[in-house]
Amino acid sequence: MPRRVLGLNLFWRTFAWLALLLAGAGLTWQAAFRALEAEPRALQAAQQLGDLVLLSRAALSDVEPIQRLVIIKSIERDATIKVQVAELRDEWKAYEHTPFARQVAQALIQRLGPDTFVAESVNGQSGLWVRFMAGRDAFWLRASHEPSASLPTPRAWWLLIVVAATLLGSAIIAGLINRPLRALSVAAGRIREGEYDSRLDEHTLTSEIREVNRGFNRMARVLAKLDQDRSVMLAGISHDLRTPLARLRLEVEMSVHDPAAQLAMAQDIDQLDAVIGKFMDYARPGEVSQQILLLADVLERETQSFRDPNQIRFRLRVPPNLRVKGDRTEVSRVFQNLFENARRYGHQPDQAALVDILAQIQGNEVLVTLRDHGPGVPQTVLSELTKPFYRANSARTAASGSGLGLAIVEKSLSRMGAHLEIVNAEDGGLITRIRFQRAD
CATH class of the missing domain: 3.30.450.300 (Sensor histidine kinase RisS, periplasmic domain)
Structure with a gap:
């Protein structure tokens, strides 16, 4: 946290x-x-x-x-x-x-x-x-009376009035000073969450605040235009690349008669399609809809999609009624990438990957811990794992990888207000901790 x-x-x-x-x-x-x-x-x-x-x-x-x-x-x-x-x-x-x-x-x-x-x-x-x-x-x-230099002692109620007036005046002045900064902070938070329609008052009486608000609004409009262009570009890339890939797959199946060559070419096409999907996932706009999800059902569904026990197996310890807040699509994407990462790298040579999944309540959060039994990564590069296109070492570099899996995981969790932590296990393997918001 x-x-x-x-x-x-x-x-x-x-x-x-x-x-x-x-x-x-x-x-x-x-x-x-x-x-x-x-x-x-x-x-x-x-x-x-x-x-x-x-x-x-x-x-x-x-x-x-x-x-x-x-x-x-x-x-x-x-x-x-x-x-x-x-x-x-x-x-x-x-x-x-x-x-x-x-x-x-x-x-x-x-x-x-x-x-x-x-x-x-x-x-x-x-x-x-x-x-x-x-x-x-x-x-x-x-x-009969000695003259005094002291002024008459004010009564208690008068002192209370003076103190109250001082505090009230200070609160009003501080509020007036900080109101535009508060509005700017809220608007910046919305921009960070991907809401580019935030607008600040461009007609305020303070010239410095007015110029800042105008600059912020211009920035918001530029970001909104860039986001719109990105969405159009992503849609075009997805269509323009996947259409020829589908034709290539069909031609391979019809024209190549060597089963081994046909399988290798089909795997290359699948790899290209998976890489395009990773790029699309990473560049996806940041809008999410928070829902109440039954964590056991989500994990059960995602683990079942990895059907080959010779490649990866799972051991789940998740309470059946544990609920979390998150976007269903984003949560599924998070676990898909983590399981795929464990399938590729979280095992010893010539062994299937074994992933232990534990979920437990910690206050207002739900801690989900995923642990594989592979070689882990060097301690010096743990903080680099979630950077786009980063690979820890050559042993963890596969031809089918895009270097975006953990970057997508961190970005998806950040959109939902969850937090990611990756550490090495003391006796080998990689531990991934995810803190979701708990739903009552």
């Missing part, structure tokens, strides 16, 4: 790359937006907090100490800030734990003056603290 090539097809590779590109672009955009947004947000936070400090300074500057306590209490009660008197023993930590915090602190100092201090904690109490002067006294003002 041919090995399956592991990996993703073009659609999924394109989809994965587009999804990664869009996701990366989204993350990069978000990071850039955060960086660009940080400075304006820092200035805005510093301005708002600076306004609160200025208002507090104005309220505390020109009042008596007793009145200041009243004002501080009223500020804490009615506002979201806290104001307390700064003392020399206060312990505080500078507000610079992040780049955004340093931007806020610098903006506040520029707005309120160089005697301003910004802290992230005072006497163990965390927050955003601003130390300012009101008259000759110093005060701390703490904002």
